[in-house]
Amino acid sequence: MARLLYEWDYSQYPGAKSYPHLFKPIQIGNLSVPNRIKYAATEDNFNTHDGFITDADVAYMRERAKGVVGGLCFMQGVYMDPGRQGQGYVGQAACWDDQFIPGLKRIADAIHAERAVAGFQLMDCGRVGAVEVDYCHGPSAVPQRLRIFKPVQEMSKADIQDVVQQHVAAARRGVAAGFDMMEISGIVGYLISNFISSYTNRRTDEYGGDIRGRMRMVVEIIQGVKQACGPDIPVGIRLCSEELLDDVRGNTPEESMQTYQIAEEAGADYISCTLGWQESIYPVISRDIPMGNWIHLAKRAKQHVKIPIQMAYRLFKPGLPNETIGAGELDIWEMCRSMIADPLMPKKVLEGRENEIRHCVACNLCLARLFRDAPMTCYINPVCAHESNPEFTDPPPAQDKKRIMIVGAGPAGLECAYMAARRGHEVHVYDQRSGIGGTLNEARNAPYGDDELWTCIEYQQAMCAKTGVQFHLGTAVTEQLLQDELPDTVVLATGPVYPQLTAKGGDHKKVVYLLDVMNGKTPVGGNVVVYGNRKPGIGCALHLAKQGKKVTLVGREKSAGFDVNPSFKWRYLIYMRQAGINAYNGCDIEEVTDEGVIVRSYDGYRWPVACDTVIVSEREANASLKQAALSEGIELFVIGDALVPRNLSSAVHDGYRIGMRI
Amino acid sequence: MPVDAEKEITRLWRALHGAQDEIGKTYYRWRQVALELAGPGAKPLEVGLRAAEVFGKEIGKGFLPRLNWLKGEDAFLMNLGRSLADIWGTEGGIAVAEKGAHPGEVLIRCTRDPWPSWAKEYGVPMEEVALCRERMFQAVLEDVSVFFRIPLKIELVKAIPRGQGETVLRLYKTA
Numbered sequence: 001m002a003r004l005l006y007e008w009d010y011s012q013y014p015g016a017k018s019y020p021h022l023f024k025p026i027q028i029g030n031l032s033v034p035n036r037i038k039y040a041a042t043e044d045n046f047n048t049h050d051g052f053i054t055d056a057d058v059a060y061m062r063e064r065a066k067g068v069v070g071g072l073c074f075m076q077g078v079y080m081d082p083g084r085q086g087q088g089y090v091g092q093a094a095c096w097d098d099q100f101i102p103g104l105k106r107i108a109d110a111i112h113a114e115r116a117v118a119g120f121q122l123m124d125c126g127r128v129g130a131v132e133v134d135y136c137h138g139p140s141a142v143p144q145r146l147r148i149f150k151p152v153q154e155m156s157k158a159d160i161q162d163v164v165q166q167h168v169a170a171a172r173r174g175v176a177a178g179f180d181m182m183e184i185s186g187i188v189g190y191l192i193s194n195f196i197s198s199y200t201n202r203r204t205d206e207y208g209g210d211i212r213g214r215m216r217m218v219v220e221i222i223q224g225v226k227q228a229c230g231p232d233i234p235v236g237i238r239l240c241s242e243e244l245l246d247d248v249r250g251n252t253p254e255e256s257m258q259t260y261q262i263a264e265e266a267g268a269d270y271i272s273c274t275l276g277w278q279e280s281i282y283p284v285i286s287r288d289i290p291m292g293n294w295i296h297l298a299k300r301a302k303q304h305v306k307i308p309i310q311m312a313y314r315l316f317k318p319g320l321p322n323e324t325i326g327a328g329e330l331d332i333w334e335m336c337r338s339m340i341a342d343p344l345m346p347k348k349v350l351e352g353r354e355n356e357i358r359h360c361v362a363c364n365l366c367l368a369r370l371f372r373d374a375p376m377t378c379y380i381n382p383v384c385a386h387e388s389n390p391e392f393t394d395p396p397p398a399q400d401k402k403r404i405m406i407v408g409a410g411p412a413g414l415e416c417a418y419m420a421a422r423r424g425h426e427v428h429v430y431d432q433r434s435g436i437g438g439t440l441n442e443a444r445n446a447p448y449g450d451d452e453l454w455t456c457i458e459y460q461q462a463m464c465a466k467t468g469v470q471f472h473l474g475t476a477v478t479e480q481l482l483q484d485e486l487p488d489t490v491v492l493a494t495g496p497v498y499p500q501l502t503a504k505g506g507d508h509k510k511v512v513y514l515l516d517v518m519n520g521k522t523p524v525g526g527n528v529v530v531y532g533n534r535k536p537g538i539g540c541a542l543h544l545a546k547q548g549k550k551v552t553l554v555g556r557e558k559s560a561g562f563d564v565n566p567s568f569k570w571r572y573l574i575y576m577r578q579a580g581i582n583a584y585n586g587c588d589i590e591e592v593t594d595e596g597v598i599v600r601s602y603d604g605y606r607w608p609v610a611c612d613t614v615i616v617s618e619r620e621a622n623a624s625l626k627q628a629a630l631s632e633g634i635e636l637f638v639i640g641d642a643l644v645p646r647n648l649s650s651a652v653h654d655g656y657r658i659g660m661r662i
Numbered sequence: 663m664p665v666d667a668e669k670e671i672t673r674l675w676r677a678l679h680g681a682q683d684e685i686g687k688t689y690y691r692w693r694q695v696a697l698e699l700a701g702p703g704a705k706p707l708e709v710g711l712r713a714a715e716v717f718g719k720e721i722g723k724g725f726l727p728r729l730n731w732l733k734g735e736d737a738f739l740m741n742l743g744r745s746l747a748d749i750w751g752t753e754g755g756i757a758v759a760e761k762g763a764h765p766g767e768v769l770i771r772c773t774r775d776p777w778p779s780w781a782k783e784y785g786v787p788m789e790e791v792a793l794c795r796e797r798m799f800q801a802v803l804e805d806v807s808v809f810f811r812i813p814l815k816i817e818l819v820k821a822i823p824r825g826q827g828e829t830v831l832r833l834y835k836t837a
């Protein structure tokens with residue numbers, strides 16, 4: 001009889017009716033799990049630089065444990081060697097000695113406190129490890145393709161045996177700390193995958209050669225860990241279903257499927273189906289990849305093995321995993337980023353509160369920060385990384401209840417509105433537009449997944465409705481209105497201004513403005529110059545290039561997409577190159593002429609670019625109404641792009657923080 | 663003010679050539695420093711060849727993210743040959759990669775090379791110029807060969823600094 005840790009009855013919840021396959025039990029090894037939901041292991045860089053668990057990490061995990069409503073909740077992968085070659089992140093948890101057990105136990109306890117299944121992960125980062133030492137280790141000394149990673153030292157057979165034993169010992173410590181499930185991470189180019197791949201394993205001894213040889217160390221690890229865990233604790237492994245490394249002669253998909261079969265033979269109780277490597281040239285999880293793009297790989301995996309298959313990768317909405325599980329093509333719905341963005345995401349699905357989910361926008365900032373040795377934060381979730389601070393998670397009610405006027409129903413204004421209302425203030429949101437969403441109404445029209453930005457507005461709309469925010473749409477706030485209403489507090493969330501071009505001829509009739517183009521009000525010609533090389537300009541350029549227009553980007557920043565994080569920026573640069581968009585960075589428009597524009601580089605070179613339309617996307621802070629509010633003695637806050645033109649993330653974070661403070 | 667194309671291009675052209683000229687001069691200034699620090703017993707050719715190795719290894723690392731195996735071996739070799747030829751282009755020379763007489767062979771042919779003139783200015787022997795280029799390209803191939811699992815060699819066939827009118831290097835797959 002399979003062991004059940006906690007009883008859960010979902011029958012009364014609406015989500016269990018809408019998504020019945022997500023909320024039915026499954027047996028994994030000898031453990032019965034009440035639902036099909038898993039928070040997948042997530043490195044967060046919150047722990048001390050010598051690997052001890054911090055309060056921040058415990059609080060972070062507890063929130064996610066709440067979210068899985070009885071399902072699987074995995075902590076980040078731990079490194080296991082005292083030499084720290086396996087350590088890939090400065091704040092990664094360690095498990096190479098018993099001294100780490102008490103900290104790890106705090107995480108297991110936090111997960112159990114929410115009646116969820118506590119998962120432990122073993123993760124030697126292999127060729128992307130050694131973040132604190134000079135050399136990382138691997139099966140063969142294959143040079144690094146990306147300079148940020150350390151040189152690789154080839155492991156001897158004795159080193160391999162050490163690594164096997166380190167996994168076994170760490171698994172034992174994980175069990176001692178109270179974890180219920182064990183996972184070996186063979187994801188994205190870490191040590192396990194380095195041994196498996198023909199790209200990085202060039203050994204000629206028994207740990208190399210054909211796929212069985214390349215799997216030998218993995219098999220020894222699975223068997224050793226299984227023995228350490230005993231019959232009650234299921235042991236799973238994350239394995240690449242496709243490496244996406246054909247450009248460097250990596251494994252074929254057939255070989256990958258063989259690895260699944262070998263892992264099953266070795267005794268793995270489940271496989272988590274992953275894909276891609278950090279080094280691969282194909283994007284896998286950025287916003288330009290449609291949701292559900294990879295789910296067919298789970299189906300293929302299921303055709304090769306009998307043990308349960310789990311999978312994540314852009315499964316941000318419950319419908320598809322529910323369907324796929326129902327069709328027998330997947331067993332467990334894994335989530336990483338959707339639960340970074342909203343830790344309670346599956347709980348809200350269960351409770352029929354889907355409109356209250358703050359959806360991940362697949363920007364990959366969380367990942368980018370890890371690679372820069374910074375603690376993880378989330379673009380869209382201002383509470384992420386502050387879970388241990390009750391001021392953030394549950395801001396106290398306001399002492400003085402105020403009547404607040406928020407000018408602007410863009411993401412900054414809406415975020416501030418519901419937070420202030422939640423704390424007991426009377427909140428009125430004004431916008432001159434007839435609908436909410438501000439500039440995201442235009443931004444969502446940019447290609448490659450930018451329509452997903454709108455999910456933020458849907459979430460904020462639901463939260464405003466829930467907290468009783470009052471809307472005055474189609475109403476421009478003027479000085480007069482401000483004087484008439486005389487609120488206690490004004491929050492200016494009015495967005496940026498698009499200043500007129502100061503270049504000679506800046507008032508030429510061919511000069512138009514970004515928002516008018518993006519919402520289709522202003523037609524543009526076939527040959528366009530977009531002025532401004534930050535993300536709004538790039539979005540507009542790509543939008544027009546998709547319509548077959550010839551587009552040139554001119555902007556003052558040294559590189560296009562300066563404001564986009566590096567883990568996503570490379571995608572835009574590739575799309576621009578593919579669309580033939582020429583970018584003149586570090587440049588300004590000196591003059592607008594009948595023929596086009598004259599571009600001037602930062603060092604004074606000048607050249608003409610022919611065009612029939614110039615689109616201004618450069619933005620400035622918005623000072624309107626500021627003076628009026630101050631002169632009336634009204635408490636004033638300026639947030640979002642009105643303060644400094646930035647992006648959706650800053651708008652949301654500003655809004656939340658000011659909403660907490662008023 | 664309308665753009666005076668001739669003026670703009672001349673200015674740009676001068677700046678480019680000025681910057682290219684500095685490449686060679688800076689290298690030979692550093693060579694002098696290295697020889698001074700190495701002391702009277704140092705052999706200039708050995709120092710030059712060691713520098714070529716360090717440079718080549720470093721350049722090779724930069725090749726890894728750009729090269730790929732997607733179009734097979736012939737396309738890979740031709741791309742590699744072009745990347746090597748482009749090094750001369752950056753320095754102000756003219757070089758192309760072309761198919762060799764045998765399968766799996768690419769020739770890198772340089773018909774204008776600024777290095778002999780720079781070397782002359784600093785009194786560096788011409789043979790050193792020829793051998794350093796060969797060694798640098800050999801060092802570029804070290805990581806590329808390991809990374810892509812293809813045993814590669816490159817050797818100097820002709821050299822402008824040897825008075826042969828053009829420099830030709832033969833890039834090929836061994837075994």
Ligand SMILES: Cc1cc2nc3c(=O)[nH]c(=O)nc-3n(C[C@H](O)[C@H](O)[C@H](O)COP(=O)(O)OP(=O)(O)OC[C@H]3O[C@@H](n4cnc5c(N)ncnc54)[C@H](O)[C@@H]3O)c2cc1C
Nearest residue numbers: 408410411412431432438439443477494495640641647648
């Ligand atoms: C094409 C494009 C692509 C973009 N792509 C991205 C992206 O990929 N990622 C990203 O993070 N960001 C992107 N952005 C930027 C993002 O949309 C903004 O940073 C964000 O919307 C700013 O939010 P906000 O609330 O501060 O201001 P806004 O969204 O501009 O909202 C301000 C609101 O205030 C209202 N308002 C102004 N004055 C008054 C007044 N006097 N009375 C009443 N109402 C008033 C306006 O009507 C508007 O609705 C993009 C923008 C564009 C245009």
Ligand SMILES: Cc1cc2nc3c(=O)[nH]c(=O)nc-3n(C[C@H](O)[C@H](O)[C@H](O)COP(=O)(O)O)c2cc1C
Nearest residue numbers: 040041042043076077185312313314335336337366
């Ligand atoms: C910030 C971050 C940290 C991650 N850390 C780990 C980890 O420690 N171990 C692991 O196996 N996978 C890790 N992953 C991969 C995720 O578990 C997941 O497989 C991947 O993000 C795809 O799922 P998603 O689209 O739901 O985010 C990490 C991913 C992110 C974004």
Ligand code: SF4
Nearest residue numbers: 360361363364366379
């Ligand atoms: S940072 Fe971006 S990708 Fe990461 S969870 Fe937040 S919204 Fe998603």
